[in-house]
Amino acid sequence: MNKNILIIPGDGIGQEVTTWGKQVLETVAAKYGHEFRFDEAIMGHTAIEATGSPLPDETLEKAKASDAILFGAIGHAKYDNDPSAKVRPEQGLLKIRKELGLYANLRPILLFDELLEASSLKPEVLRGTDILFFRELTGDVYFGEKTRSEDNTFASDLMNYHRYEVERIARKAYEAARTRNKKLCSVDKANVLETSRLWRDVVQEIAREYPDVETEHMFIDNAAMQLVKNPKKFDVVLTANLFGDILTDEASQIAGSMGMLASASIGDGTGFFEPIHGSAHDIAGQNKANPLASILSAALMLDIAFGLQEEAKVVTQAVADTLKAGWRTGDIANAETPLTHVLGTNEMGAKVLEYLR
Amino acid sequence: MNKNILIIPGDGIGQEVTTWGKQVLETVAAKYGHEFRFDEAIMGHTAIEATGSPLPDETLEKAKASDAILFGAIGHAKYDNDPSAKVRPEQGLLKIRKELGLYANLRPILLFDELLEASSLKPEVLRGTDILFFRELTGDVYFGEKTRSEDNTFASDLMNYHRYEVERIARKAYEAARTRNKKLCSVDKANVLETSRLWRDVVQEIAREYPDVETEHMFIDNAAMQLVKNPKKFDVVLTANLFGDILTDEASQIAGSMGMLASASIGDGTGFFEPIHGSAHDIAGQNKANPLASILSAALMLDIAFGLQEEAKVVTQAVADTLKAGWRTGDIANAETPLTHVLGTNEMGAKVLEYLR
Ligand SMILES: CC(C)[C@H](C(=O)O)[C@@H](O)C(=O)O
Ligand SMILES: CC(C)[C@H](C(=O)O)[C@@H](O)C(=O)O
Numbered sequence: 001m002n003k004n005i006l007i008i009p010g011d012g013i014g015q016e017v018t019t020w021g022k023q024v025l026e027t028v029a030a031k032y033g034h035e036f037r038f039d040e041a042i043m044g045h046t047a048i049e050a051t052g053s054p055l056p057d058e059t060l061e062k063a064k065a066s067d068a069i070l071f072g073a074i075g076h077a078k079y080d081n082d083p084s085a086k087v088r089p090e091q092g093l094l095k096i097r098k099e100l101g102l103y104a105n106l107r108p109i110l111l112f113d114e115l116l117e118a119s120s121l122k123p124e125v126l127r128g129t130d131i132l133f134f135r136e137l138t139g140d141v142y143f144g145e146k147t148r149s150e151d152n153t154f155a156s157d158l159m160n161y162h163r164y165e166v167e168r169i170a171r172k173a174y175e176a177a178r179t180r181n182k183k184l185c186s187v188d189k190a191n192v193l194e195t196s197r198l199w200r201d202v203v204q205e206i207a208r209e210y211p212d213v214e215t216e217h218m219f220i221d222n223a224a225m226q227l228v229k230n231p232k233k234f235d236v237v238l239t240a241n242l243f244g245d246i247l248t249d250e251a252s253q254i255a256g257s258m259g260m261l262a263s264a265s266i267g268d269g270t271g272f273f274e275p276i277h278g279s280a281h282d283i284a285g286q287n288k289a290n291p292l293a294s295i296l297s298a299a300l301m302l303d304i305a306f307g308l309q310e311e312a313k314v315v316t317q318a319v320a321d322t323l324k325a326g327w328r329t330g331d332i333a334n335a336e337t338p339l340t341h342v343l344g345t346n347e348m349g350a351k352v353l354e355y356l357r
Numbered sequence: 358m359n360k361n362i363l364i365i366p367g368d369g370i371g372q373e374v375t376t377w378g379k380q381v382l383e384t385v386a387a388k389y390g391h392e393f394r395f396d397e398a399i400m401g402h403t404a405i406e407a408t409g410s411p412l413p414d415e416t417l418e419k420a421k422a423s424d425a426i427l428f429g430a431i432g433h434a435k436y437d438n439d440p441s442a443k444v445r446p447e448q449g450l451l452k453i454r455k456e457l458g459l460y461a462n463l464r465p466i467l468l469f470d471e472l473l474e475a476s477s478l479k480p481e482v483l484r485g486t487d488i489l490f491f492r493e494l495t496g497d498v499y500f501g502e503k504t505r506s507e508d509n510t511f512a513s514d515l516m517n518y519h520r521y522e523v524e525r526i527a528r529k530a531y532e533a534a535r536t537r538n539k540k541l542c543s544v545d546k547a548n549v550l551e552t553s554r555l556w557r558d559v560v561q562e563i564a565r566e567y568p569d570v571e572t573e574h575m576f577i578d579n580a581a582m583q584l585v586k587n588p589k590k591f592d593v594v595l596t597a598n599l600f601g602d603i604l605t606d607e608a609s610q611i612a613g614s615m616g617m618l619a620s621a622s623i624g625d626g627t628g629f630f631e632p633i634h635g636s637a638h639d640i641a642g643q644n645k646a647n648p649l650a651s652i653l654s655a656a657l658m659l660d661i662a663f664g665l666q667e668e669a670k671v672v673t674q675a676v677a678d679t680l681k682a683g684w685r686t687g688d689i690a691n692a693e694t695p696l697t698h699v700l701g702t703n704e705m706g707a708k709v710l711e712y713l714r
Contacts, residue, residue, distance in 0.1 A: 075548060080574065083547055083554035083561070090548045120586050125477040141498070141516055146551040155555035156517035159498055163510040189599075190440055191432060191447045194503040197440035198512035204440070217437065221606035222635075228585055228610040229477050242546075246603060249578035253585040278579075 001034040003306060006066035008059065011044040011089060012279025013289035013345075014072020020349030021070050021273075021294035024318075027356050028302065028311050039066065043096065044089035044279075045076035054092030060099055063270060068305040070298060071274035077281055089279075098138050102265035102272050103165065104172045106304070107133040107248045109231075109255055110262075110296070110316075114323040118256030118332045121228065129231040129254055132180065134173035135244025137265055139165045140195070142241050161195045161240070166202040172266075173238040174210040183235040185216045187223045187243055199240060220247075227251055248276060257331040259290025262297035264304050271305040273297040287344035290329040292319055295352055318355035327351050358391040360663060363423035365416065368401040368446060369636025370646035370702075371429020377706030378427050378630075378651035381675075384713050385659065385668050396423065400453065401446035401636075402433035411449030417456055420627060425662040427655060428631035434638055446636075455495050459622035459629050460522065461529045463661070464490040464605045466588075466612055467653070467673075471680040475613030475689045478585065486588040486611055489537065491530035492601025494622055496522045497552070499598050518552045518597070523559040529623075530595040531567040537592055542573045544580045544596040544604065556597060577604075584608055605633060614688040616647025619654035621661050628662040630654040644701035647686040649676055652709055675712040684708050 005025060009018040022038065029036040041059040048054050063069055074093045079085045096102075109131040116123040144158030170186075177184040186203045188196035200217055207215040218226070220243045226233060227247060231254050239247060252258040258277040265272040275293030283289055296319060303312035323332075326341045333342045343351065362382060366375040379395065386393040398416040405411050420426055431450045436442045453459075466488040473480040501515030527543075534541040543560045545553035557574055564572040575583070577600045583590060584604060588611050596604060609615040615634040622629040632650030640646055653676060660669035680689075683698045690699045700708065 080547060080576075083558040088548065094549070120479055120482040121477055122479055142549055144513065148551050148555065152555070152558070153520040154517065155551040156501065156515055157550045157552050158513055159516055160511065160513035189602075191437060191445065192451070192499055193514045194505055194512040195514050198505065198509070201440040201509070204438075219437075221602045224581065224603045224607040225609055225615065228607060245546075245578045246581045246600075250581040250585060250607065252582055258582065 001306060001308070003034070003067040004037050004039065004065070006062050006069045007038055007040045008043050008069060008071045009040070010072040010074045010279065011046055011076055012073055012281045012284040014074070014279055016284070016287070016345050017275065017289050017291045017294040018070060018072040020291035020345070020352070021298040023349065023353060024295050024298045024315055024356065025070070025301070027353055028315065031357070032311055043092040044074040047092060048087055048089060052087070054087060054089050055095045060096065063096060063100060066270055068301050069270060069272045070294070070301060071272060072294065073275065073277060073279040075279040094142060096272070097265060098143065100270055100272060101138065101267035103136060103138045103267045104169050104265065105135040105137040105244065106264045106266065107135060107261065107276060109133070109251045110260070111255055112320055112323050114320070115256035115260070115332055117334055117336070119253055121253060126231065126254060131231065131234045131251060131254070132176060132236050133244060133248050133251070134169055134176070134236065134238045135248060136165065136169045136239070136241050140241030159193070159195050161198055163198065163202055166199050167206060170203050170206040170238060173236055174206060174213055177213045177236040178210065181235045182213045184213050185218055185223070185234055185237050187218050187220050187237060187239040187247065189220050190217070191219060195240070203238065223247060224250060252276060257290065259293055259329060259331045260296070262293050262300050264300040266304060271301065273301040273305070287346055288330055289345045290331050291345050291349040292329070292352070295319060295349070315356065318352050321355040322348070322351045358663060358665070360391070360424045361394050361396065361422070363419050363426045364395055364397045365400045365426060365428045366397070367429040367431045367636065368403055368433055369430055369638045369641040371431070371636055373641070373644070373702050374632065374646050374648045374651040375427060375429040377648035377702070377709070378655040380706065380710060381652050381655045381672055381713065382427070382658070384710055385672065388714070389668055400449045401431040402435070404449060405444055405446060409444070411444065411446050412452045417453065420453060420457060423627055425658050426627060426629045427651070427658060428629060429651065430632065430634060430636040432636040451499060453629070454622060455500065457626055457629060458495065458624035460493060460495045460624045461526050461622065462492040462494040462601065463621045463623065464492060464618065464633060466490070466608045466618070468612055469677055469680050471677070472613035472617070472689055474691055474693070476610055478610060483588065483611060488588065488591045488608060488611070489533060489593050490601060490605050490608070491526055491533070491593065491595045492605060493522065493526045493596070493598050497598030516550070516552050518555055520555065520559055523556050524563060527560050527563040527595060530593055531563060531570055534570045534593040535567065539570045540592040541570050542575055542580070542591055542594050544575050544577050544594060544600055546577050547574070548576060552597070560595065580604060581607060609633060614647065616650055616686060616688045617653070619650050619657050621657040623661060628658065630658040630662070644703055645687055646702045647688050648702050648706040649709070652676060652706070672713065675709050678712040679705070679708045
């Protein structure tokens, strides 16, 4: 198989972890006789520093021309603490999602048995959890009109949804539910929000096309609670952009750490694969970040973008083997982990490559 | 002390639990020689059935005339599954918050040692947690303009904040932080939302008036994650209406159950005290609901509305004593609880009264 892959490391630890996602793809190509050609581009804070824009035209062109994109992370504290900054790293990520039509963000909460103890949740609460989130990614309050009064006394963001936006992601989620346990939970705040009432209306309609899938509707506040109380009760979770942002970060604690979670953003064209963690500037450049989310993002790319299920499985297995052998990065180590088994980013990445080969 | 208290049981289990909050207030009055006069009013589904309106004028008048309000719960599945319903129970709650100017919703996450094991979180993660949430309650996407296109293909909700709305709740939160551990975490999504950037701007400004309080700003997705990962790191948490709704429900798992958490909504006039749990129609009328959140709401009323700290402490102690003696409702029982110690709503309420007398 011949594929063009664009690597966008982005900001902070994005740089360090993405190199391991890429090496995994190279190793897979060598092992299975595929030809993956790599190109690289900049985005976020890194791109602002170099060009003034968080998403340079060149990056967008390369992105559109590629078969799949492996992305790192975005953001920088400099902008976070300056509420009046006009140009911000995150604009690059939001714009590429919009421009590539990446309306469906898949976030599987994959629980490795070896990490049952790494979570703050009790093992018996976690065991058996397997959730697949479908987060809508190009609508909601993220993209509606924003205003700020000249005298700085008022600000607004428009939360909005079009019927077709809900329909297309709902169909994707129902299709996935069919291949899993035929259970779907749609999360909204229909007791308060008009957009949620439209959302629920559309989901109820699409649900009729999938009578074999059991549908549940849940309010976001309740879902945020149930996810901690009894994560096993969820299977496919379908939700809007903002609620999905919050719920999936929360759910990362099920997997033990944000450093374990990969995501796939798909839509009409090129797919976009990235860890759900952020740029974590506090540990950037210190060889401390967990590269597994980037490696698992590469696995998602193989599976979803290229249809290489076998290769994807082998990568995931290499991660499982690494964990089974007791290797940990700091974020997934616990009091019982021998210090000799706590590895840096590069050592952990190299271990996975060993098991992969 | 002479006070007029309005009881609004509301919907579902609201009826059953509020009777115990009220009896606790009566017992306190008898014990300490106060005169509490009670009146009752309807709201929510119950009020829609009786009058067509979720907040009848008579209820609002009684509310304004009272010194404090003890509320139960609101909502009914009938409306949840009908996205096109024009009149909804929740409108009653939202309207009374707005009409009474209840802009600050205080939600203390009180952890009773006896319930460490009731949570899905590990006891060592929980131990020592003590969080006080300040949720803004009369702004945000809850109250901004809502639209729905005639052809039902588009819906919107305006998320908005005025500077003064952020200022007044921020001051309340900083004042509280001063009396506690001088730590405040403000939660927003300033990397995406203009309202959050205004929010952060204002909080940074107010923070300068409280140089003795350490301020942290955190994104909502990260906060939803940290709250599960390491709840102990939070002390006073200040956030907007929607984010507060989500975070406090999530945080209820720290206390073991939603059935344990009370809240106080305060502002310019009469204070409003209510459990954070909902109407739970699935268990309504079955003597299964946990009355402790209503009883602890009564304690908050004594403390915050009437300044009766001693009386409030005695009520909280009666709850602690009940738990220490091993008494549990179903929601806070676990595998080790002897069946003989799992009580119904009324038996649990009666136990607290015993310890209180
Ligand atoms: C960086 C930020 C804009 C982004 C989001 O909120 O979508 C991130 O939190 C994510 O979840 O991918
Ligand atoms: C019932 C609902 C409107 C309400 C809210 O979202 O504010 C409830 O969830 C709460 O937290 O008090």
